[in-house]
Amino acid sequence: MTMLRAESVTLGYARNPVVHDVTLDITEGGVGLIGESGSGKTTLARAFLGLLTPMSGNIWYGDQTLKKSDLRKFRKDVQPVFQAEALDPRMRVGTSIAEALPRAARSRVTELLEQVGLDPDLATRRPHQLSGGQRQRVVIARALAVGPRLLILDEPTSALDVTVQARILDLLASLDTERLLITHNLAVVERLCRTSHVLFAGRVVESGPTGDLLAAPAHPYTLALRDAVPKLGGDPPQAKGRTEAVPAATGCAYRLRCPLAVPECERPPAPRDVQGRQVACHRAEDVLGVT
Template sequence: MTVGAPLVRAEGLSRSFTRGGRLLGRGVPLLAVQNIDFAIRRGEAVGVVGESGCGKSTLGRLLLRLLPPSNGRVLFEDADLATLSHAKLRRLRRRMQMVFQDPYASLDPRRSVGAQIADGLTVHRLVAPKDAADRVAALLRQVQLDPSYAARLPHQFSGGQRQRVAIARALATQPDFVVADEPVSALDVSVQAQIVNLLADLRSELGLALVFISHDLHVVRHLCDRIVVMYLGRIVEQGPARAVFDAPAHPYTRALLAATPSLHRRVRTAPLAGELPSASKPPSGCVFRTRCPDARPRCADAVPQLEPASGDGTRQVACWRNGEPTA
């Protein structure tokens, strides 16, 4: 579908946490997200990929102001979310919604799903109370569930059905921007495909800007226009999905694709060695260098910045070996 102007922008976005000893002032800082710059356009689907612990979910929460940034800012239509008053931020939240990884944990087990879908309608006064039931029924039909299910409790649904309920709840406020945080990772493969196809249809129908967080490259390739690859809190590569999948520029992206042979058979690179380093003690210089098969002494000296990939101005890559021939 056609995408429009930037709707959400992250500028120098960083977030750190303190782990252990906080009351005594001896906590260890943990850098979850570091110096993120990117934009999401109206109607665009952006996939955020990387290993568990790389900062994907933290980034998603920062974009929606569910977490405040330690540094940098998030702009929604040029409005800095961190500087908005409570009243203005509350009004803006109608246009920003999230679909969580675990639909059962995100739903109140003691309330009917219809009542929970209607919460957004009530809080933001989008329909008259007498019309709420009709709007809930329409939302359930939109996610391909029978309207009669509104009276059921969450435990009476399958995992895939609960995720459809969670999507309906997110759509109730008629948002412009949705963050889906690994929404299919807990579902069976066949159900995953149904939910991904539903999200693709809804995005096209409603013109949603969508950030889809996942470690499943198959799903991301099917759904997303653009890919953001994260490693230890930093973006190491970003660009159009086709370009990133067909000719990955960063060694970490190549390793991710090589680990999924059916997705990218032409990538030949050594498998990732070791574990993701601790965010409390990140490597000096390039954060990927301790696992990179192409690391050089220079990689330990300074952090590479995102720059246009050699020979491809549509992508950016953070690698000191940008422009050198790849294996």
């Protein structure tokens, strides 16, 4: 079932597009948005939250565009989980969580803290008195307070050490709530998301089942992201292509970095079906041949 849909969405700031003609669905089973910094992941997430109006195209919530839907119900159904720094440093933990609750339900603060694995006594503390992992759990508890159907998570574990990351991932995996995960961490998206979309320079270059997409990338950018992950006991990752090159203004945006680029790449590639996924690359079959 599709909960949110971006249809031919272009987004930007001060009339400068940064996300270009993106169409994708947020469906059950967890959806990941993967890409390096500046790829447009967070901008797209802001549009899904109704915080940014598309320059063109529409965000659909069920059978209505977001601007025409019941925003009160939308805010209850779709909640953001930002990084732990989003907590107001002046507010006690319990007050921060209770803000989202009706007055009659504020006794649920204890229940919510226990749900995310925290001691209810922490409700009287302020954010600076908690560890990074505890603060991130508070952010999640606050999002869960209204009983959302979908969590939109923007790099929820990026500032945490490995052991705390593992606890947060266990918590997110255990929740009976769908999720859209924005991340550059492939291990996290593989754990939490059934489907993933890879963004480069504001364009979706590959979409499909997460396991297939990471096991055998069909776009050279997806392959580069996967191969850049260090392997325990292995050789350091070796960059392929010109990693410093800016996105091309014409044709395939990735072609100035791509080690497989050919003259045909000066023509923009249309997304097409390649082994059960959508890939915007003229040489997808060649990429699959080397993965």
